[in-house]
Amino acid sequence: MLYSPIKFRNLELKNRWVMSPMCMYSCENGMANDFHFVHYASRAQGGIGLIIMEATGINPQGRITPNCMGIWNDEQAGALSKIVKFIHENSETKVGIQLAHAGRKGSTTPNGTQISEAENGWKTVAPSAIPFRENEKIPHELSTREIKNLALDFKNAAVRAVEAGFDLVEIHAAHGYLVHQFLSPLSNLRTDDYGGSFENRIRFLLEIADEINTILDENHPLFVRISATDYAENGWDLEQSVRLSKILKEKNVDLIDVSSGGNIAGAKITLFDGYQVPFSEEIKKKTGIKTGAVGLIKTAEQAEKILENGQADLIFIAREILRNPYIATKTAMEKSETCFFPKQYERAKI
Numbered sequence: 001m002l003y004s005p006i007k008f009r010n011l012e013l014k015n016r017w018v019m020s021p022m023c024m025y026s027c028e029n030g031m032a033n034d035f036h037f038v039h040y041a042s043r044a045q046g047g048i049g050l051i052i053m054e055a056t057g058i059n060p061q062g063r064i065t066p067n068c069m070g071i072w073n074d075e076q077a078g079a080l081s082k083i084v085k086f087i088h089e090n091s092e093t094k095v096g097i098q099l100a101h102a103g104r105k106g107s108t109t110p111n112g113t114q115i116s117e118a119e120n121g122w123k124t125v126a127p128s129a130i131p132f133r134e135n136e137k138i139p140h141e142l143s144t145r146e147i148k149n150l151a152l153d154f155k156n157a158a159v160r161a162v163e164a165g166f167d168l169v170e171i172h173a174a175h176g177y178l179v180h181q182f183l184s185p186l187s188n189l190r191t192d193d194y195g196g197s198f199e200n201r202i203r204f205l206l207e208i209a210d211e212i213n214t215i216l217d218e219n220h221p222l223f224v225r226i227s228a229t230d231y232a233e234n235g236w237d238l239e240q241s242v243r244l245s246k247i248l249k250e251k252n253v254d255l256i257d258v259s260s261g262g263n264i265a266g267a268k269i270t271l272f273d274g275y276q277v278p279f280s281e282e283i284k285k286k287t288g289i290k291t292g293a294v295g296l297i298k299t300a301e302q303a304e305k306i307l308e309n310g311q312a313d314l315i316f317i318a319r320e321i322l323r324n325p326y327i328a329t330k331t332a333m334e335k336s337e338t339c340f341f342p343k344q345y346e347r348a349k350i
């Protein structure tokens with residue numbers, strides 16, 4: 001299963017391994033550089049089916065840290081296009097980009113400490129004027145007009161991504177960032193069309209998905225990463241995630257990338273290998289949409305079992321592929337499966 005191809009719209013992935021989006025906090029002015037070239041190109045040389053590049057700000061305030069990646073101007077898209085072009089010309093890997101807005105969790109260091117405007121930070125925004133942690137600065141509550149403009153920023157970022165050669169787009173609606181802040185009744189206390197009922201809280205995400213889908217064609221699928229639960233009473237939960245996924249499927253979203261947590265400081269999360277896989281399984285079984293499983297998946301055996309059990313369609317790996325960029329092709333050789341291997345390295349084939 002791990003090495004069987006899969007199609008999303010007309011886009012075929014050669015195998016089920018996905019490099020999960022991971023912020024590298026290594027940009028100046030949102031620009032990808034030589035580090036990113038080596039970082040992503042080497043994972044493509046390692047045979048991974050799909051790379052989803054790190055959370056990329058749709059505007060400057062959408063970044064988490066001042067060193068996060070951005071795609072709000074043509075120069076940034078140009079720098080990214082060089083990486084994508086090389087990967088397309090030198091591997092079989094497809095490349096996606098995670099479009100993100102950090103909302104109230106922006107303007108921080110990589111470890112989450114808030115940065116003042118005097119220190120290169122910015123005034124954060126959110127659905128409601130509630131900080132992530134009690135003693136933090138209060139975010140600006142977005143107006144309806146500002147919300148509509150943000151959905152357009154997502155669309156414009158997607159236009160640039162497609163022009164830069166990316167094969168797919170993922171909306172970051174997880175981990176307590178802006179879209180997740182709208183979804184959860186604990187961070188969204190609005191009383192207008194964007195808050196209150198389930199239908200109102202999901203509205204911002206649906207509008208972003210609609211805007212992006214207006215510019216994607218049959219060759220460019222759309223994924224959405226969600227946090228299946230806030231792990232908090234009266235918060236966002238699995239039941240709402242299932243309802244949302246059903247609606248996203250009707251909206252032509254191709255896959256739900258199922259993560260969890262991140263919106264409530266101090267939430268208790270019990271970690272174990274594959275701890276988020278049951279969420280992926282529930283969403284897949286109850287809605288029929290394709291899902292990706294992520295979180296403490298470290299071996300091919302574990303990954304194979306998840307696919308065989310019908311718990312997910314794709315396996316996202318994050319920390320393991322930082323340790324082991326060649327996991328896809330190395331495992332394939334050990335299992336006599338077919339996987340891309342650079343022709344320059346032919347003499348090293350097992």
Ligand SMILES: Cc1cc2nc3c(=O)[nH]c(=O)nc-3n(C[C@H](O)[C@H](O)[C@H](O)COP(=O)(O)O)c2cc1C
Pocket residue numbers: 020021022023024054055098172174175225259294295296297316317318319320
């Ligand atoms: C260094 C690092 C940066 C991350 N940045 C992102 C990100 O940009 N977007 C995102 O959705 N998740 C991000 N994550 C979460 C991973 O994509 C993944 O969901 C998480 O690490 C669990 O998978 P793992 O157990 O395979 O590492 C990051 C994780 C790490 C370790």
